[in-house]
Amino acid sequence: MICGTLLALSLAMRQTPSAPPYPKPILDGFTADPAIRLFGDTFFVFPTSDKPNWQTTDFSTWSSKDLIHWKKHGPILDVTRDLKWANIEAWAPDCVERNHTFYFYFCAHGQIGVATSKSPTARFHDALGKPLIPAKSVKTYPIDPYPFIDDDGQAYLFFGNGMPTVYRLKPDMVTTDGPPSYVPIDGFREGIVVFKRKGLYYFMWSEDDARSDDYHVAYGISKTPFGPVEIPAQKIVLKKRGLVKGTGHHSVVNIPGTDRWYMVYHRHAIPGGSGFKRETCLARMEFNDDGTIRPVDPLAVVFPPGSKGERIGSPSAKR
DSSP states (O other): OHHHHHHHHHHHHHHSOOOOSSOOOSSSSOEEEEEEEEETTEEEEEEEEOOGGGOOOEEEEEEESSSSSOEEEEEEEEHHHHOSSOOSOEEEEEEEEETTEEEEEEEETTEEEEEEESSTTSOOEESSSSOSBOTTSSSSOOOOOEEEEOTTSOEEEEEOSSSOEEEEEOTTSSSBOSOOEEOOOTTOOEEEEEEEETTEEEEEEEESOTTSTTOEEEEEEESSTTOOOBOOSSOEEEOOBTTBOOOEEEEEEEOTTSOOEEEEEEEEOTTTOBTTBEEEEEEEEOBOTTSOBOOOOTTSOSSOTTOOOOOTTOTTSOO
16 A cells, blocks of 8 residues: 555656756847846846847847736847948846936947837837947947936946946936046946935946856945945855856846845756857845845745735835
8 A cells, every 4th residue: 555655656756757957048049248127117138039149230128017927029229221330249137217208228239229118118219320339449348238316316327348347327317418428347347226225326247258157247336326336245146056047147026115126037957058149037136234235046936836926015015
């Protein structure tokens, strides 16, 4: 009788599929360099659409009401059709809203452009007819733009590969205001993210190389948007673990009125991924009492089965 019970249990275990030892990506297909934003009650992710050797030409966006279910929109910009100054290497976009206009910052052929639209899911149009940040105009490789609007309304554009760089932006969001400033950060490679929490500026960035399994996210804290950046002893926030590798080029979003934060990032696709074949994932980002960021576990499940996710304004949202 005992042998029969053990045999039945063994067969049941073989027939019951187990959960994979890593979270599923949140977006379909191969995407990378994700930027996450909250407009109204809807979350949006703006990623790079991965193609071989990073020869990408168009951008799309994904929207969600709960951070679980995502809908694709686009293309919202195609550099082969919509630009006169570049037609390849469409990378690492981001988007902010100001005065009912959406400003879409993006890379194309090693330069940074800006496009505008009245909706984050509609077609964007080149705002300048030329790059906002041309190649060789600054001391860094001008990629990976990150727009940030401070509490006082001043807008900034952070970017760079090898050297973090920042411009003030004029209120029109398409004109730089004064010369660039440089913010030296040891170990900085790319993918800068800047946000403000409890009066302090958090600088986050990616280190190593996107093609490396050891690509990872680090951070530091500053009292100004121009640095200096104090880097904690435990600066690494996100790194490879288990089957999850190449974790980097992230973005974060805060749930208004709370101290709940989420991070999107890319990893090498599972299975068969590489620096040219990646997928976008979601994680919780939490803080210690002293303001330092806790390490993020890329194997942790953000929303368990049956969860309603994170809905803005809903009392049933995950806390």
